[in-house]
Amino acid sequence: MQLRHEYDIVVAGAGIAGISAAVKAGSMGCSVLLIEHYPFVGGMSSAGMVSPFMKSVTGGKALVNGIYKDLEAAMRKTGGMIDNGFYAWAFRSAANELLRDNQVAVAYHTDVVEVGVEGHKINMLKVAGPQGISDVYARQFIDTTGDAQLVSLGRFPWVKGDEKTGKLQALTLFFRMGGIDVKKTAEYSRQHKADFLEWMDFNFDFSRILSIAGYTGLIKKAKEEGRFPEDVDYVFFTTLPSSGEGSFNTSNILGIDASTSQGLTRAEQTGHDQVAQVVDFLNKDVPGFEHAYLIDTAVQVGVRETRRAVAQYMMTGEDILRAAKFSDSVARGCYGVDIHGQKGESNRMDALDEGAWYDIPLRSLRVKNATNLMVAGRCIGATREGHAALRIQPTASATGEACGAIAALAVKNRIPLDQVPYQMIRKQLLHNIE
């Protein structure tokens, strides 16, 4: 597809939030450009190798439908998803199909490097690609860069880290291994329950995705011998569809601000060092891993938290845990406050009761002082605690889809964002709010 210089809507960042925003706006008949730094879609879901999808069903009620379900269905069709776990390739292929079917123009290998603002309105982005630097114009902009890049480059307000301490969540470099004797290692866990995390279910069903987290006894010994990374407390992996393969959410990289290239570089180096030590430990010490091998590490280190936009409403941890309902709801979630702690900060997982869920208000997507810019996904307007719940993939898809719908309604009715009637928005998003 030939790229133009002007679109109705530009979406920056093709993670699950950006894909969902672009597909929704495209399905409503708008011309949409999706700009992406990598030569592929998915962000954390593919470059970060993050799988599985976290919880979005509670009390038997599916809270996130729409484009998220379309992505799931397309991945299952290719055999690349089982239960809630999926391969990065399956995600990319499913997303590409949806983007193509909804006439979204995609610019890969392209970075937004400058944001042109007049008053409170973005009028242009400067993007850098292999052809050099060019200008792109649009009426509405959606920031799904994870790092709130449009917000930051446009000098709109943002915040970063814990409100009191400034701490940011730990990072993790995902990796995959093959050749695991899953039954043997599962049996080991059953016989050493005290060495595994309390949420583990030892009634294994080998036809489904298994989650195994622990090996603390073996790790303690390896640490004493200087053979295991100090900052990693347990090994956590889920088995992937093909038997004998595991996806490891195991490295634990502390003290990094991933919104700087120095920080990211240090994180990549530490992540690779940790993975090498963990794989060696698994091979030598852990029953079931004697013949296992490293298949690959993620393209980039997994980043949980950097900048968050300051929005018209900052959704809080209290909102999450009291299952708040809002009259301007555009999405919902049921995942609790999940903070992977920094040095000197413990991990935190405060879950909601089964059957409980919260609304996400439209105002959390509307950037303060910006008339034609919204945010979704990882850079949504929330406090650190609120963000720690809203950042997961299904919810990022729902907030992205909501941005796409709102921006499309503004464009089609030739009105500013704040004049789009909520009843119109609601109609477009009923599947995710009722």
Ligand SMILES: Cc1cc2nc3c(=O)[nH]c(=O)nc-3n(C[C@H](O)[C@H](O)[C@H](O)COP(=O)(O)OP(=O)(O)OC[C@H]3O[C@@H](n4cnc5c(N)ncnc54)[C@H](O)[C@@H]3O)c2cc1C
């Ligand atoms: C280690 C880890 C484990 C996790 N575990 C789970 C889990 O088990 N289940 C779950 O559901 N969620 C999990 N999450 C959370 C979830 O993966 C992410 O929060 C979510 O995928 C974020 O999606 P996003 O679309 O908001 O952003 P991202 O996926 O970060 O996408 C942002 C995109 O924007 C692009 N971009 C950035 N800047 C620019 C620019 N200037 N120009 C052009 N493109 C740009 C990036 O290349 C990227 O593709 C985890 C996250 C991490 C890091």
